[in-house]
Amino acid sequence: MTIARRGVCLVIAAPSGAGKSSITRALLAEDQTLLLSVSVTTRAPRAGEVEGEHYYFRSAEEFAAMVARGELLEWAQVFGRGYGTPRAPVEAALARGQDVLFDIDWQGFRKLRAALPGDVVGLFVLPPSLAELEARLRSRGADGEAEIARRMDAARDEMSHAPEFDHVLVNRDFAHSVAAARAVLAAARLATHRLTGLGGFLAELHAG
Numbered sequence: 001m002t003i004a005r006r007g008v009c010l011v012i013a014a015p016s017g018a019g020k021s022s023i024t025r026a027l028l029a030e031d032q033t034l035l036l037s038v039s040v041t042t043r044a045p046r047a048g049e050v051e052g053e054h055y056y057f058r059s060a061e062e063f064a065a066m067v068a069r070g071e072l073l074e075w076a077q078v079f080g081r082g083y084g085t086p087r088a089p090v091e092a093a094l095a096r097g098q099d100v101l102f103d104i105d106w107q108g109f110r111k112l113r114a115a116l117p118g119d120v121v122g123l124f125v126l127p128p129s130l131a132e133l134e135a136r137l138r139s140r141g142a143d144g145e146a147e148i149a150r151r152m153d154a155a156r157d158e159m160s161h162a163p164e165f166d167h168v169l170v171n172r173d174f175a176h177s178v179a180a181a182r183a184v185l186a187a188a189r190l191a192t193h194r195l196t197g198l199g200g201f202l203a204e205l206h207a208g
Contacts (some may be wrong), residue, residue: 004197007094011102015155016137019171042082074111106161113121122165
């Protein structure tokens with residue numbers, strides 16, 4: 001016998017370079033039942049990005065129309081570009097007991113939790129130090145000094161919102177960080193308020 005449950009939204013947020021995307025990819029590779037939320041964005045596709053897999057690419061006008069119609073659970077302007085989470089696929093997944101993983105920032109987390117109270121668990125990933133974060137950004141090799149400085153300023157602002165999240169981890173060791181994220185998801189799945197079939201399961205136990 002299994003206990004029917006409502007799905008959970010796991011939000012993993014972090015400043016650029018802290019390792020959020022790598023942790024997210026590891027969780028998805030380990031758990032085929034976990035669904036990655038695909039965001040809508042007004043930015044242009046990058047090389048190799050696929051519509052509906054990496055993002056839903058929309059014009060600024062189309063994005064504004066989606067906001068006006070209430071079709072986004074959360075949305076924000078980041079570096080002059082619109083990003084948002086489509087409402088319908090997330091609500092459908094939660095209803096059928098499927099968990100959804102979000103790679104969004106603190107603004108998105110705050111708005112998503114307001115839109116889906118009780119369904120959202122937040123994990124914030126911190127770098128071991130600012131020096132290590134800057135070194136990771138520089139190792140990418142594509143950004144100039146001005147861009148790195150801008151990203152470091154943005155990182156400081158983002159990290160100031162870490163206390164708003166349910167869980168915080170410092171990404172010193174990748175394997176440990178993935179295990180910690182996995183544990184957060186496992187605990188969220190077992191939350192009593194999410195177990196919609198608990199009453200029926202207990203009735204079956206008593207009947208047996």
